[in-house]
Amino acid sequence: MNSEQPLHSTQFTPNNPLPQEGLMPDSIATFEPEIIREMDMHIAKFPVKRSALIPLMFIVQRERGGYLDPPGVAFLADKLGIRITDVWEVATFYSMINTEPVGKYHIQVCRTLSCKILGAGAITEHCTKRLGIKPGGTTEDGRFSLSEVECLGSCGTAPMLQIGFDYHENLTIEKLDGILDSLP
């Protein structure tokens, strides 16, 4: 092996892939220059490019319809000079990185203790009833996904949920209806 080759060899590329059925990208995602600039701003923070992986995964996810798809993963591997498996390894570890499509509005109801004893169950139940999906599901029109998630650091204003990145706190059923009604 050529000793000049960087450690993060790009031997696993779309042209020379690992045989991972279903996860192999058939193309590399492309992004507008302004998005690339946003990514480069994160990369510039660190002496090692790979450190920007998580911030960049959020950007790719945002730009690729809410989840990290195989072409997006291929892009990240290429951009950061790491292997495609390295990206999947990290992506599957973190609960906020979606590797499957999610709805336009991802409703995440906190289920941990403080929220639970103050009525998180009723909030989830109301979402289930109103949207016709169980936690883990997505509506057929792709508008809503519903999840139960662990503590979001909002215990003093329980019960609460997050839609995308937006916090909605001190919930009641009426307030929840108002929030869902107001979504564009």
Next chain:
Amino acid sequence: MRIEAIGCEPNLIKRFALENSTRLDVVRKHGAYDMARKAVTTMSPAAVIDEVKKSALRGRGGAGFPTGMKWGFVPKDSPKEKYLVINGDESEPGTFKDRYIYERDPHLLLEGCLISCYAIGARTCYIYSRGEYKYLIDILDRAIEEARAAGFIGEKLFGTDFSCEMHTTTGAGAYICGEETALLNSLEGLRGHPRMKPPFPAVSGLYGCPTVVNNVETIAAVPWIIEHGGDAYRALGTEKSGGTKMWSVSGHVKYPGVYELPMGYDNLEKFIMEDCGGIPNGRKLKAVIPGGSSVYIMPASDIIGKKVLMDYEGLVVAGSMVGSGGMIVMDDTVDIFESTKNLTEFYKHESCGWCTPCREGTDWLVKVFKRIANGDGRIEDAQLLLDICDNIEGKSFCPLGDAAAWPIQSAIKKFPEDFKKHLVPMLQQDAIAAD
């Protein structure tokens, strides 16, 4: 939700109530960055560390490790780059204090970072926040831009040779990344698995370089220490637990919120029943988890009339811990079996999978809890749960395993009745009822 200081002047939260308190021009009028200037221009790094050692400031993330001592571990003669990393992962159930430092006074944190970087010889500071806190990271990014434009962050600060850069970065939903070495892995773009210690981060941390990892609240206390001196800070609290601490209170209290209390506040009963307005709806206090979900649960009988002092030592004497200061109060409608099941499901979900005792143990615990909840509880299940806990506690790679075991061990010990009623098979219960 309330944010106030009780039993002391507002120190950490003194600028929280100002209008537009996130703006530099507003907080500058109230002294922001004056202490960074004082430290950098009039004190040596060793003198700053000495003041922090004198202050008896201890890590506010949960472990309570003396901050000055941690800084002292950084090798002074190392040719490597040094780093300060701020742990803003704040994922411990019941904890939501750092969030309000970000939201109300980001420049306080940045000033603390500047002083701390100066003390340990770091030129770069990374502020790592949990991914869900995106709106807070945006606030912090704006604050960093403002501070940079005003000459408080960057090259040759305050007319000296001291330079300091600050960057925000983010996790993506993993409780384990609050553990400092897992955080460092996450910051390097890896899975959030903890690392073997030693070497400790102070010797070999981020990119193998000397690194100090401190909680947001810990660092936010540093400007006050520089302003008033370490001795004055220690005097706010007790001999071993200096200063003030932010407690985040949630659950069944009339006024949940974030309260700044002096260390050694007297006492826990008064705090819950008076300062936080007591238990709403005429219910009775049943249990309190005083310091985030990982600490031992306390029954009301260990609090009422017991004069529990709120500091590191006082809570240990009372059978629990300060932890992160995330207090969850439960009234007599709560079934402690259910609440413990809820927390165990949390730990199962958040176990990173690195070591077998924690990965398999938390999964097994949840299976037993679910079986019991489905009505198939056996009388020997309490012992089974304790046996599994015994095989996790002290045998896992990082403290997450201990944190999963402690709530169960203490709950079974302190609330045996709540478990027993689930462990007698349903048929037998019906027979008892029929009698």
